[in-house]
Amino acid sequence: MFEKSKLPSIALNIADQAGASFADFRYQERQNNQVFVHRRALKSINDSVNSGFSVRVLIDGNWGQASGTIINNDSVAQAMKKAIATAKASAKAPKDYDVEFCPEKGNLETLQGPCEEDPFLVSNKEKADLLLDCCNRMMDQPGIVSAIGAVAAVRLHRVIANTDGSYLDLTNTFSIPMLSATAAVDGDSQSRGYQEGASQAGFEFIRKAKLAERCVEWAKDAVLKCKAEECPKGIMDLVVDPMNLSLTMHESVGHPTELDRILGWEANMAGRSFVKPEDIDNLQYGSELVNFTANNILENGVGSWFYDDDGVKLYSFPMVKNGLLVNLGMTRETAPIIGRGSSNGCCRAQNYDHFPINRIPNLYLEPGTDDSVTLDTLIADVEKGLYVEGMGSFSIDQMRNNFQFGGDMFWLIENGKITKPVKKATYQAQTTQFWNSCDGIAGPSSWRPHGVMNCGKGEPMQIMCMTHGASPARFREIMIGGASI
Amino acid sequence: MKTESAIKAELQAILERVDATEAEVDYGYSNQHATRFGENAITQNMGGENEHLYLTVAFGRKHGSASTTDLSAEGKERLIKSAVENAQLSPEDPEYVKLPAPQTYPQTAKSYFEDTVCLTPEKIAGDVAIATNAAKSEGFLSSGLFCKSHGCSAIANSKGLFSYDQGSGVSYSLTVHGPAGSGSESVTNESYSRINPNSLVERAINTAKAAQNPQDIEPGDYTVIFEPRAVRDLLSYMFWSLDARSADEGTSAFAGKLGQQIVSPKISIESKIDNSELPASRRGVAGLAARPMTWIKDGVLKRLRYDRFWAQEKETDPDPNIHPVFIAGEDRSQEDLIASCKNGVLVKRLWYIRMVDAKELLLTGMTRDGFFKINNGEITAPLKNLRFNESPLVFLKNVVGMSRPERVDSGYSLPAIMSNDFTFSSKTDSL
DSSP states (O other), X not given: OOOTTHHHHHHHHHHHHTTOSEEEEEEEEXXXXXXXXXXXXXXXXXXXXXXXXXXXXXXXXXXXXXXXXXOSHHHHHHHHHHHHHXXXXXXXXXXXXXXXXXXXXXXXXXXXXXXSSOTTTSOHHHHHHHHHHHHHHHHTXXXXXXXXXXXXXXXXXXXXXXXXXXXXXXXXXXXXXXXXXXXXXXXXEEEEEOOSBBBSSOTHHHHHTTHHHHHHHHHHHHHHHHHSEEOOOEEEEEEEOHHHHHHHHIIIIITTTBHHHHTTTTTTTTOOOSOOGGGTTTOBOSOTTOXXXXXXXXXXXXXXXXXXXXXXXXXXXXXXXTTXXXXXXXXXXXXXXXXXXXXXXXXXXXXXXXXXXXXXXXXXXXXXXXXXXXXXXXXXXXXXXXXXESOOOEEEOTTSOEEXXXXXXXEEEETTEEEEEEESOOEEEEHHHHHHTEEEEOOGGGOEEEEEEEEEETTTTEEEEEEEEEOOEXXXXXXXXXXXX | OOOHHHHHHHHHHHHHTOOSSEEEEEEEEEEEEEEEEETTEEEEEEEEXXXXXXXXXXXXXXXXEEEESOOSHHHHHHHHHHHHHHHHHSOOOTTOOOOOOOOOOOOOOOOOOHXXXXXXXXXXXXXXXXXXXXXXXXXXXXXXXXXXEEEEEEEEETTSOXXXXXXXXXXXXXXXXXXXXXXXXXXXXXXXXXXXXXXXXXXXXHHHHHTSSOBOOOOEEEEEEEOHHHHHHHHHHHHHTOBHHHHHHTOSXXXXXXXXXXXXXXXXXXXXXXXXXXOOOSBOGGGOBOOOEEEEETTEEOOOBOOHHHXXXXXXXXXXXXXXXXEOOOSSOHHHHHHTOSEEEEEEEEEEEEEEETTXXXXXXXXXXXXXXXXXXXXXXXXXXXXXXXXXXXXXXXXEEEOOOEEETTTEEEOOEEEEEEEEEEEOOXX
């Protein structure tokens, strides 16, 4: 570690002397512990520490950043000089508008996220025993040929100091379980497993997941899927569980509403968006039942980092209200481009050496207001349709319009009842068509969160985390099937 | 960057401090710079260097590992302590395979070039400015990424195995958007002087021009010509699925297929390590010496990839490496291949490919940045993008022609491939 007050000042003073309109010093340490089991064997127990610093500078509207793992007065000073030279090089291909960076007041805070039982103090033996127990139980089921189990803990420690006068010392801890069984039966192979994602929490989250109590059920489901009929194809009604919806909203709401993508900054890799800035308060994104909230102070949200990497204090804001798009995810640089005076805190970097970019916040579908609406009542009003549980394949076009999703388990609905499992189901729609076809959302008691830890975006690629969530919901007249050899 | 002898001494010192049955330590150093641009302007510009160590320790069949970017004396002590504790506390792994003995490594092509090492942010920004200015002059929008890196890696184990490699790389990808269509190009090489950034810009802009005002096309089965980049996009999933154990367990598309004709006899797929244009690493998993492999020969599945445990179980050699992958193609240009197509579509790039069904190797994805109609051997019109649901095995079964191969990124040498009855399942309005 480094001496708290001095090193950032060295960098920021050099930036100030060079005429920077903004500069920051970011130190980040990412501590990982992972235990991984495959089939009946413990394949790895690993502890990793990835730490370093970067300095970022904005000069005449041009960015430069430099990073390193050796942290001392000299290395920090040299890095800032490199960042300044890089910013000046950026001027060869400058933006054709006056770059503004939203002002923020400086904050001085030291904060730690929720963590009841420190996952780094839980013995690797206990984790390994849990996973081996689960995988062995699954492998003991007839038809199961493979099982994967993992428990990971991540601790993210960030120190952010910038020319706003902020000094932020922030720590967040995450727990991530994974468990899956693969069956090979009757010439087919299918998988089923844990679906609830990650949480900003300690090992208590792993314990609450009750993996040992549930794993055999997942193994049996994998076998059931192998033996099931293939899903019929056609236009049908769709009822979707919160875990599957989390991925659907990630791809078709979260990414399209990232302002940097809308501005074309992601065009070379992940594409652009059908959403335009003028769609705010104009685009009917979904039916009137559909409300999306971006909430970066969600309790146990994996995107609830207190402050983003621009030093913006995080908060909650509506993204879609009664189906109408009312906001976009922004940063201090992108917000002024569409005439906004402040960022809503969506700027984050994966590691110390990544450049912070516009990322999806914690984003969820609000539950319905009536708790008498449940999964069963949603299904009861479907004549012919499909109920989808969990995550499967996912693919969406480069403007975030045409998508095709799978799932982890599928059940045919006939005359208001689940009748049998089916397999190899996909559903395909256009984004606004899909969300506008929503005519039922279960009530608050049915709402479930899902923490995603592996959202990929940017060049070079960066992985980021955010929590989604939903209650089960129903969508009318969706194309089911269409994916087969 | 440290010298080979300095790194060897450093790794040896770590191994000597580990009191265990056996241990392996990996070292990596990287110095990189990346300039990213969008809407004809540089949006991110960053560089840095880092080192890391990865230590694996075993007590009999009990093993554990740790890694760190802190290579101070204290950092190394913590690394050793963590890996040793992890190993001591772990249950026995019935599939643990002892570390390999020292290897004899093959000669491979040079992969470290000073012209890349010396490439400056200013020069990179200058190349980017050529792209952005060219796009602006057409009224188009350019976006892309220009990266360069150099570094070294080493592995040492307690049985005396040691291997050191150094490498450099430059990678430039560019997408150009017009109002109603786009084009994209990319190039990767170890040496900056071997890439032609200006030519890449010209090709991307020409594709974007040709792609304007695309016509509607209905989903269905089509004769396709995939350019090499699109071939790589589709076949990557197939290469990742070549695992022998998954096939033996019945979970992969290759289950029961060894020795069988699974694709067109025109197709042979090999891993080569002696190609001068596409340098290979001298080593693979656990420091095993890389070697050439034939996976598919004249359409017959010859070999699946064995990890060290499964190779031991099946009494065969493990397969330490798969890249770079080569498909030889046929002796004609891409233009001649297009000229041979009576009625089909040309695909330059694919996007968001994901597995739909692993047992069938069924993939979904979409076309992007260049999708064109071919009539009687000529490109006649740009087309609106389509989604596909298809298997690379079906694609390779239905091959009717190929071009000469060309390098695609750092892992492939692939031809353009013409194949019949490729299934596009739905439209997408995306440009």
